[in-house]
Amino acid sequence: MKKYFFTLKFLLSLLCFLISFSAIARPNFIIVLTDDMAVDEFRFMPRTQEYFAINGVRFTNAFVSQAMCCPSRSSILTGRYSINTGVKSNNFPTGGWHVFHELGLESETMAAKLQAGGYSTAYFGKFMNEYGLGNQIPHNYVPLGWSDWYAFVGSPSYFNYPLNENGVIKNYGNTPADYATDVLAKHALNHLNSALNKNSPFFMLISAYAPHSSTDEAIRPTVPVSAPRHKNLFNGIQAPRSASFNQADVSKKPFNVQSRPLLSPEDIDWIDLSFRLRIQSLRSVDEMVGKLIDKLKASPKFNETYIIFVSDNGFWFGDHRFKFGKGGLYDQSHRVPLAITGPNVQPGLVRDDLVVNTDLFPTVLNLAGVTVAPKNYDGRSIQPLLESNKRKTAFNRRSFLIETGQEGRMGIRFDSYAYYETLQTTRTIKELYDTKLDPDQVYNIVDQLTVTSATAISDALAQLRNCKAGTCRKLENTLTDDLVQLTN
Numbered sequence: 001m002k003k004y005f006f007t008l009k010f011l012l013s014l015l016c017f018l019i020s021f022s023a024i025a026r027p028n029f030i031i032v033l034t035d036d037m038a039v040d041e042f043r044f045m046p047r048t049q050e051y052f053a054i055n056g057v058r059f060t061n062a063f064v065s066q067a068m069c070c071p072s073r074s075s076i077l078t079g080r081y082s083i084n085t086g087v088k089s090n091n092f093p094t095g096g097w098h099v100f101h102e103l104g105l106e107s108e109t110m111a112a113k114l115q116a117g118g119y120s121t122a123y124f125g126k127f128m129n130e131y132g133l134g135n136q137i138p139h140n141y142v143p144l145g146w147s148d149w150y151a152f153v154g155s156p157s158y159f160n161y162p163l164n165e166n167g168v169i170k171n172y173g174n175t176p177a178d179y180a181t182d183v184l185a186k187h188a189l190n191h192l193n194s195a196l197n198k199n200s201p202f203f204m205l206i207s208a209y210a211p212h213s214s215t216d217e218a219i220r221p222t223v224p225v226s227a228p229r230h231k232n233l234f235n236g237i238q239a240p241r242s243a244s245f246n247q248a249d250v251s252k253k254p255f256n257v258q259s260r261p262l263l264s265p266e267d268i269d270w271i272d273l274s275f276r277l278r279i280q281s282l283r284s285v286d287e288m289v290g291k292l293i294d295k296l297k298a299s300p301k302f303n304e305t306y307i308i309f310v311s312d313n314g315f316w317f318g319d320h321r322f323k324f325g326k327g328g329l330y331d332q333s334h335r336v337p338l339a340i341t342g343p344n345v346q347p348g349l350v351r352d353d354l355v356v357n358t359d360l361f362p363t364v365l366n367l368a369g370v371t372v373a374p375k376n377y378d379g380r381s382i383q384p385l386l387e388s389n390k391r392k393t394a395f396n397r398r399s400f401l402i403e404t405g406q407e408g409r410m411g412i413r414f415d416s417y418a419y420y421e422t423l424q425t426t427r428t429i430k431e432l433y434d435t436k437l438d439p440d441q442v443y444n445i446v447d448q449l450t451v452t453s454a455t456a457i458s459d460a461l462a463q464l465r466n467c468k469a470g471t472c473r474k475l476e477n478t479l480t481d482d483l484v485q486l487t488n
Helices: 002-025 039-044 046-055 069-078 096-102 110-116 180-195 265-297 300-304 357-368 383-387 451-464 470-478
Strands: 028-034 057-059 120-125 148-152 162-165 168-171 202-207 305-311 338-341 349-351 399-402 409-414 417-424 427-434
Touching (some): 028 265, 028 357, 039 265, 110 120, 265 305, 305 357, 357 383, 399 451, 399 470, 409 451, 427 451, 451 470
Parallel strands (some): 028 202, 028 305, 057 349, 120 202
Antiparallel strands (some): 162 168, 305 338, 399 409
């Protein structure tokens, strides 16, 4: 009898261990992806900022390789540079949803890998540019890898938009209840409530349209639209005035910058208005994140769930004379907010390691225990940066590729320098910025490079722009600040 008792006790202990191990090995994931959000705008999301500041790791040097919606989203979902996804723009024939589909990338996404590994997967919001348009693919098509699907059809908008809800197109109107972020939040919260009551692990990607400018033809000039309840927030606030704001001397920059006139007072007024409307639109996203957190906290699965907050690219507010935009070479369009909480994530830690959107794919799959061959992606797992309490944690990336979708406009972002090349007709304009002393990239110091250093850096870019998988990671480790040698 005594022997039977100890055997039973052992089996119960083993069962508890296996259940505990299973919960740790199969965590849940919620990714909140904003659209065109600059790093400086994160401070206007108080609930979100406070939660991640206290409970998670925030990355001050997080970037996207290409600062454009569809290429960046393709990189996030597959872990590959745009040179290796083949999605180089937002529109067909060089990019957009149809290229993503035709290249067979649906089966290569983190969602497809997680679903094959036993996860339920759900998408909410803006997917790829031109999704639901054209006649080649049914408008109500649900991409591979997604168990549940609530995505904008065609061009997203804050009001008066169609949503593909698991294969059924539903049209929303212009009442306060139709505000897009709130509708996505409602669907996401309903799905989360259901997922928390099931045994299988879950993955949710909530892609808010905010703070992207509206595509509604009735709204001109194109600016974001806030929820009616937020329309009086932040009155009188100005957009950030970086050192590159309305830059006076652009003589050492490429023609697309040199050709721009100085911003007029009317331009600057518009920039301030746009900025105010952008952060108003983000307040609804902040409320959504708060509701998701509250829902999770009421469940035992709260401690088993990673929450990732990131944007698909940054944005310009008068930087380098650009009234608005993204898609160029400079840090303002490539740097993004990134914060992560979850099991074993160190609370309240701030890191300055170079992290790229290609890293999310291997990080999520690694944390989920889903194996994918390293030859299939370019990024690297940042799990060590999440779990180590040491600020100086071994992370070997010293550089990464800056893309624009154009072969003649690319660059390398090092730890302390940014190097860019722009092909202009018959000659190449080269730029080099000390990102520690000149974070807004105003002063082009490429003329101060030694001849040997200038050649070495240009050769390094030529190698990186042709890399793939392991060769990308190797080059990112070996192409360092040491390549930059300046004359006295």
